[in-house]
Amino acid sequence: MGEPRQFSVHLALGGGAVADVLLWKKGYQSVTLLVVSTALWFIFETAGYNLLSFISNALFFLAVILFFWAKSAALLNRPLPPLPNLEVSEDVMLRAADETRLWVNEALSLAHDIGIRGNLRLAVQLAIGLWLISYIGSLFDFLTLAYIGVLLSLSMPVLYDNYQDLINEKMHAAYKLVQIQYRVIDEKVLSRISLPVSKEKKIQ
Numbered sequence: 001m002g003e004p005r006q007f008s009v010h011l012a013l014g015g016g017a018v019a020d021v022l023l024w025k026k027g028y029q030s031v032t033l034l035v036v037s038t039a040l041w042f043i044f045e046t047a048g049y050n051l052l053s054f055i056s057n058a059l060f061f062l063a064v065i066l067f068f069w070a071k072s073a074a075l076l077n078r079p080l081p082p083l084p085n086l087e088v089s090e091d092v093m094l095r096a097a098d099e100t101r102l103w104v105n106e107a108l109s110l111a112h113d114i115g116i117r118g119n120l121r122l123a124v125q126l127a128i129g130l131w132l133i134s135y136i137g138s139l140f141d142f143l144t145l146a147y148i149g150v151l152l153s154l155s156m157p158v159l160y161d162n163y164q165d166l167i168n169e170k171m172h173a174a175y176k177l178v179q180i181q182y183r184v185i186d187e188k189v190l191s192r193i194s195l196p197v198s199k200e201k202k203i204q
Contacts (some may be wrong), residue, residue, distance in 0.1 A: 041147040
């Protein structure tokens with residue numbers, strides 16, 4: 001018998017250029033993303049540079065460079081700047097709207113389960129999740145969190161891709177421990193608390 005087939009991290013990440021960058025299959029692009037994100041974080045966090053001023057100055061210098069490039073190309077008979085067709089297609093907007101609709105419906109379904117059906121377990125899980133997000137947000141600002149997200153995106157997928165068996169074993173053990181603790185809390189606390197379920201009025 002052969003070895004069990006491993007989970008394809010590359011396919012889970014979409015199997016395209018983004019997956020290649022996150023899994024370091026295109027080392028130059030991965031290093032570029034790491035260096036650029038580190039430089040931006042250093043500029044804004046350590047040097048105290050303002051984000052709005054940075055974007056404004058960057059766009060200003062880009063516009064100046066493109067203007068002089070186009071003028072010099074006309075005078076020296078050189079090719080124009082290789083700019084792509086800068087427009088958002090209708091298909092992209094429809095896919096973005098459809099994805100947004102799914103997230104909004106999921107949030108509304110969650111609110112319905114908590115507010116109408118009185119799902120206590122779901123309410124407790126949501127409260128704990130929001131508290132964790134609030135606590136982590138109090139430790140770092142948004143830019144630092146984004147930078148940490150980039151670092152995790154460039155490290156966690158490739159680590160999991162290389163050490164799937166060991167990580168799955170540890171995650172399975174941690175999941176079983178969390179299940180045991182959740183059962184204890186469920187039996188001692190949640191099972192003794194009941195939320196009143198609102199009754200819908202009959203329309204005659």
